[in-house]
Amino acid sequence: MGKSGFYPKLAVSNIRKNSRFYLPYLLTCVATVAMFYIMSFIASNPGLQDMQGAGTISAMMGFGTVVIGIFATIILFYTNSFLIKRRKKELGLYNILGMGKRHIAKVLFFETVYVTVISLAGGLLGGILFSKLVFMLLLRLVDFKVTLGFNISLQAIQMTLVLFCAIFLLILLFNLFQIKLSKPIELLYGGNHGEREPKTKWPLVVIGILTLGGGYFLALYIKSPIAAIGMFFIAVILVIIGTYCLFTAGSIAWLKMLRRNKKYYYQPRHFSAVSGMLYRMKQNAAGLASICILCTMVLVMVSTSVCMYIGVEDALNLIYPRNVQIYLYECQDQAYQQMSTIVKEEVAKSGLDAYDMVSFQYYQEEDDWNRSLFIGNKMAEALTGEIPGDNGQDYPPNAYLGFNLPGSDGAPSQLLDAIRTRLTTELAGQYDTYESETRSLMAGNIYSAYGGFLFLGMFLGLLFLLATVLIIYYKQISEGYDDKQRFEIMKKVGMSRAETKATVRSQILTVFFLPLIVAVIHIAFAFKIITKLLAVLSLTDISLFISCTGVTILVFAIIYCLVYMFTAKVYYRIVS
Amino acid sequence: MTLLEVKNIKKIYSTRFGGNKVQALTNVSFSVEQGEYIAIMGESGSGKTTLLNILASLDKPTSGEVVLSGKSIMTISEQQISAFRRDNLGFVFQDFNLLDNFSIEDNIYLPLVLAGKNYDDMKQRLQPIVQQLGICDILNKFPYEVSGGQKQRTAVARALITKPQLVLADEPTGALDSHASDGLLRLFDEINAAGQTILLVTHSVKAASHAQRVLFLRDGEVFHQIYKASQTQEQMYQKISDTLTVIATGGEHHG
Numbered sequence: 049m050g051k052s053g054f055y056p057k058l059a060v061s062n063i064r065k066n067s068r069f070y071l072p073y074l075l076t077c078v079a080t081v082a083m084f085y086i087m088s089f090i091a092s093n094p095g096l097q098d099m100q101g102a103g104t105i106s107a108m109m110g111f112g113t114v115v116i117g118i119f120a121t122i123i124l125f126y127t128n129s130f131l132i133k134r135r136k137k138e139l140g141l142y143n144i145l146g147m148g149k150r151h152i153a154k155v156l157f158f159e160t161v162y163v164t165v166i167s168l169a170g171g172l173l174g175g176i177l178f179s180k181l182v183f184m185l186l187l188r189l190v191d192f193k194v195t196l197g198f199n200i201s202l203q204a205i206q207m208t209l210v211l212f213c214a215i216f217l218l219i220l221l222f223n224l225f226q227i228k229l230s231k232p233i234e235l236l237y238g239g240n241h242g243e244r245e246p247k248t249k250w251p252l253v254v255i256g257i258l259t260l261g262g263g264y265f266l267a268l269y270i271k272s273p274i275a276a277i278g279m280f281f282i283a284v285i286l287v288i289i290g291t292y293c294l295f296t297a298g299s300i301a302w303l304k305m306l307r308r309n310k311k312y313y314y315q316p317r318h319f320s321a322v323s324g325m326l327y328r329m330k331q332n333a334a335g336l337a338s339i340c341i342l343c344t345m346v347l348v349m350v351s352t353s354v355c356m357y358i359g360v361e362d363a364l365n366l367i368y369p370r371n372v373q374i375y376l377y378e379c380q381d382q383a384y385q386q387m388s389t390i391v392k393e394e395v396a397k398s399g400l401d402a403y404d405m406v407s408f409q410y411y412q413e414e415d416d417w418n419r420s421l422f423i424g425n426k427m428a429e430a431l432t433g434e435i436p437g438d439n440g441q442d443y444p445p446n447a448y449l450g451f452n453l454p455g456s457d458g459a460p461s462q463l464l465d466a467i468r469t470r471l472t473t474e475l476a477g478q479y480d481t482y483e484s485e486t487r488s489l490m491a492g493n494i495y496s497a498y499g500g501f502l503f504l505g506m507f508l509g510l511l512f513l514l515a516t517v518l519i520i521y522y523k524q525i526s527e528g529y530d531d532k533q534r535f536e537i538m539k540k541v542g543m544s545r546a547e548t549k550a551t552v553r554s555q556i557l558t559v560f561f562l563p564l565i566v567a568v569i570h571i572a573f574a575f576k577i578i579t580k581l582l583a584v585l586s587l588t589d590i591s592l593f594i595s596c597t598g599v600t601i602l603v604f605a606i607i608y609c610l611v612y613m614f615t616a617k618v619y620y621r622i623v624s
Numbered sequence: 625m626t627l628l629e630v631k632n633i634k635k636i637y638s639t640r641f642g643g644n645k646v647q648a649l650t651n652v653s654f655s656v657e658q659g660e661y662i663a664i665m666g667e668s669g670s671g672k673t674t675l676l677n678i679l680a681s682l683d684k685p686t687s688g689e690v691v692l693s694g695k696s697i698m699t700i701s702e703q704q705i706s707a708f709r710r711d712n713l714g715f716v717f718q719d720f721n722l723l724d725n726f727s728i729e730d731n732i733y734l735p736l737v738l739a740g741k742n743y744d745d746m747k748q749r750l751q752p753i754v755q756q757l758g759i760c761d762i763l764n765k766f767p768y769e770v771s772g773g774q775k776q777r778t779a780v781a782r783a784l785i786t787k788p789q790l791v792l793a794d795e796p797t798g799a800l801d802s803h804a805s806d807g808l809l810r811l812f813d814e815i816n817a818a819g820q821t822i823l824l825v826t827h828s829v830k831a832a833s834h835a836q837r838v839l840f841l842r843d844g845e846v847f848h849q850i851y852k853a854s855q856t857q858e859q860m861y862q863k864i865s866d867t868l869t870v871i872a873t874g875g876e877h878h879g
C-alpha cells in the first residue's frame with residue numbers, strides 16, 4: 049500500500065465508523081440534491097411555457113428553486129455542524145497520536161470528496177428518475193396537458209452541480225477552519241466539556257413576550273384583508289422573534305422557577321427532568337425554536353395550498369357567477385336598459401342557448417378590493433332591485449350583465465366581438481369603460497396558479513419535514529451520548545430501569561412535542577388572518593379551511609410520532 | 625454481628641457471541657462484620673471491580689451467594705433491586721460520578737429524592753453530614769466549579785446521606801493528589817469510628833493501611849488476608865508492601 053492511498057482509505061473507514069451520524073447526513077445530501085434538481089428541471093422545462101398561466105407557474109417554480117437552494121445550504125451546514133462536533137474527539141486523538149493538522153485536513157478533504165461524489169451521483173440519479181414523475185404530477189395538478197420538453201435538463205444538472213459543489217466546498221472550509229482554530233486538548237474534549245449552568249436572560253424573556261404578544265395581536269385584530277397582506281409578514285416576523293426568545297430565555301426562566309419550588313422540584317419524577325431540561329434547553333433551544341417555526345411553516349403552507357386547490361371550484365363560481373360577464377362602468381340608466389336588449393339580440397343571432405341571464409346595477413364601494421368577489425356577494429341584493437353601494441353618488445352606477453352558455457368552453461369569440469362592437473358603437477358616450485370576461489378563460493389561469501401553489505406547498509413541505517426530522521434525529525442521538533453517563537450514575541445511585549425509562553420518555557416527549565404544540569398554537573392565532581388572506585384569493589369557505597388545517601395537522605402529527613418512536617428507540621439503545 | 629457474607633462467588637464473563645470466556649472470579653468467600661473497615665487489593669485485572677459490582681447488585685455472579693444482614697441479594701427481584709441498593713448501599717467511585725447538571729447540594733440529595741423523601745427531611749439529614757465533611761460553603765456550586773477533593777467529599781456525602789449499612793468505595797483516592805487523599809482517608813477513619821461499615825477497593829498501600837483488614841485478590845480468589853489488630857499504621861503499611869512484593873514475585877499461598 050503506497051502512502052498516497054492512506055488518507056483516502058482512512059477517510060472511507062471514518063465514514064463507515066461514524067455511520068450513525070454519516071448515514072442520515074448522506075441521505076439528506078442525496079435528498080436535497082434530488083429535490084433541487086427536480087425543481088430546477090421543472091422551472092427550466094420549455095414545456096412549461098406552453099401552459100396557460102405559464103408565467104405564474106414558472107415564477108413559482110423559480111421561487112421554489114431559490115428556496116430549496118437556500119434551505120439546502122442551511123440544512124447541510126446544520127447537520128455538518130453536528131457531525132464535526134461529534135467527531136472532534138476522534139480528530140483530536142489523531143492529532144495527539146502524531147497526525148499533524150495538515151494530515152487531518154487531508155483526511156477531511158477526502159471525506160468531503162466522497163460525500164460530494166456520493167450525494168451528487170445519488171441525488172442526480174434520483175432526481176432524473178423522479179423528475180418526470182413529479183412533473184407529470186404538477187401537470188395533473190394544474191390540469192393541463194402538455195408534452196414534456198425533454199427528459200434530462202442539462203441546465204438543471206449544471207445548476208445543481210455548481211450549487212452543491214459550492215456548498216460542500218464551504219462546508220469543508222468551515223470544518224478546516226474549526227480544526228485549525230482548536231487546540232488538541234479541546235479537540236479531545238470537544239464532545240463534552242463542562243457545560244455551565246445557563247443564566248436567565250430576563251430582557252430576552254420580556255422581548256419574547258412582547259413580540260409574540262404583538263404578533264398574535266396583529267393576527268387577531270386585523271380588519272381589512274388588504275391590510276392583512278402587509279401585516280401578515282410583520283406578524284410572522286414578530287412571532288418568529290418571539291418564538292426564538294421564548295424558547296431560549298423563556299424556557300430557562302420557567303425551569304428555574306420550577307426548580308425554586310422545592311416541593312415540586314424534589315420529587316423523583318421532576319428532579320432529574322427539570323435539571324436535565326435546563327441544560328438541554330441551553331444547548332437546544334434555538335434548534336427547537338427552528339423546528340417549531342418549520343412545523344408552523346409546513347402546516348400553514350400545506351393546509352392553505354390544499355384548501356385553495358380544493359376550494360378553487362367554489363371560488364370560481366363566486367368570482368364568476370356567470371360564464372360570460374359584461375361590464376359597463378359608470379353606465380347611464382338608459383344605456384343599461386338597452387344593454388340587455390342588445391346582448392339578447394346578439395345571442396339569438398349566434399344561435400346559442402343562453403340561460404340564467406341576469407343584469408343589475410351597482411356601485412363599487414371604496415374598499416371593495418376585489419370586484420369579482422363583490423359581484424358574487426352582492427348579486428342577491430342587486431337582483432331585488434336595490435342598487436348595492438348606492439349612497440347618492442353624483443355619477444351613474446356600473447352595469448353588470450351575465451349569462452351562461454351550454455358546455456364549458458365559454459363564449460365563441462365572434463359572439464363577444466359582435467356584442468362589443470354593438471355596445472361600443474350604439475351606446476357610445478353613455479358609459480365610461482367596457483369590459484367582458486369568460487369564466488373558462490380565467491379558470492385556466494386560476495387552476496394553474498392554485499395547482500402550482502399546491503405543488504410548491506407540498507414540495508417545500510416535504511423539504512421542511514425532512515429538515516425537521518433530521519434536526520430532531522441528530523438532537524436526540526447526540527444527546528443520547530451525553531445522557532448515557534448520566535443515566536449510568538443514576539443507576540448506581542439507585543434509579544431503577546423503569547424510572548430511567550420514564551425519565552427518558554418524559555424528556556424526549558417534551559423535547560419532541562413542545563415545538564409541535566407551540567406550532568399548533570401559532571396556527572390557532574394565525575387562523576383569522578389566514579382566512580382573511582384566503583378571502584383576498586376569493587376563498588371564503590372557512591369550514592373547508594378548518595378541515596384542511598385539521599387534516600394537515602393530523603397527518604403531520606402522525607409522521608411526527610413515527611419519527612419520535614424511531615428516535616426514542618435509538619436513543620434508548622444508546623442510553624442503556 | 626456479621627453484616628455481609630460472600631459465599632463462593634464465581635463470575636465468568638462471556639462475550640456476546642459466546643466465543644471467549646473470561647473467568648474474572650473463581651471462588652471468592654469472605655465475610656464482613658458490622659462496623660468493620662476492609663480494604664481489597666490486587667493487581668489490575670484481578671477482579672476487584674467485578675467483585676464490587678456484584679456486592680453492589682449491579683451485576684450478577686455466575687454462581688455463589690451474597691448475603692447482606694441475613695438476606696440473600698440474589699433473591700431480590702429486578703423491580704426492588706434499585707430500592708434495595710438505594711436504601712442499603714452507598715457508593716464512592718474513582719471518578720466521583722457526580723452529575724454536572726445538579727448543584728453540589730442536589731447531587732447529595734439524589735438518592736433521597738429517588739427514594740421519594742420529602743424536602744424537609746432531606747435538609748435535616750444534610751446538615752450534620754456536610755459539616756463533618758467540610759463542604760458547607762460549596763453547596764450551591766456546581767461540580768465543574770469545585771476541586772477534585774471537594775467532588776470526592778460530595779460523593780462521600782451522597783453515599784452517607786441514606787445511612788447505608790455498607791459503604792462501597794472503588795479506588796476513591798485514585799484521582800486525588802496525596803493531600804486530598806489523606807483528607808479523604810482521615811474522613812473514612814472518622815466515619816468508620818462512628819460505626820459505619822466500609823469496603824474499599826484500592827491500589828494504594830497507604831489507603832489500605834487505614835483499614836482493619838486487607839484482602840488480597842489473585843487469580844479470582846482471596847489469596848491472602850492481613851489483620852491490623854493492634855499494629856500501628858506504619859507496621860501495617862510495611863506488611864502490605866511485603867505481601868504485594870510476594871504476590872508480584874509469584875509467592876505461594878499462605879492464607
Ligand SMILES: Nc1ncnc2c1ncn2[C@@H]1O[C@H](COP(=O)(O)OP(=O)(O)OP(=O)(O)O)[C@@H](O)[C@H]1O
Pocket residue numbers: 637638646647648666667668669670671672673674675
Ligand atoms: N464486562 C466485561 N466483559 C468481559 N470481561 C470483563 C468485563 N469486565 C471485566 N472483565 C474482565 O474481568 C477481569 C477482571 O476485571 P476487573 O475490572 O474486575 O479488574 P480490576 O481488578 O478492577 O482491575 P483494575 O485494578 O485495573 O481496575 C479482567 O480480565 C477483565 O478483562
Ligand SMILES: [Mg+2]
Pocket residue numbers: 672673674
Ligand atoms: Mg477496577
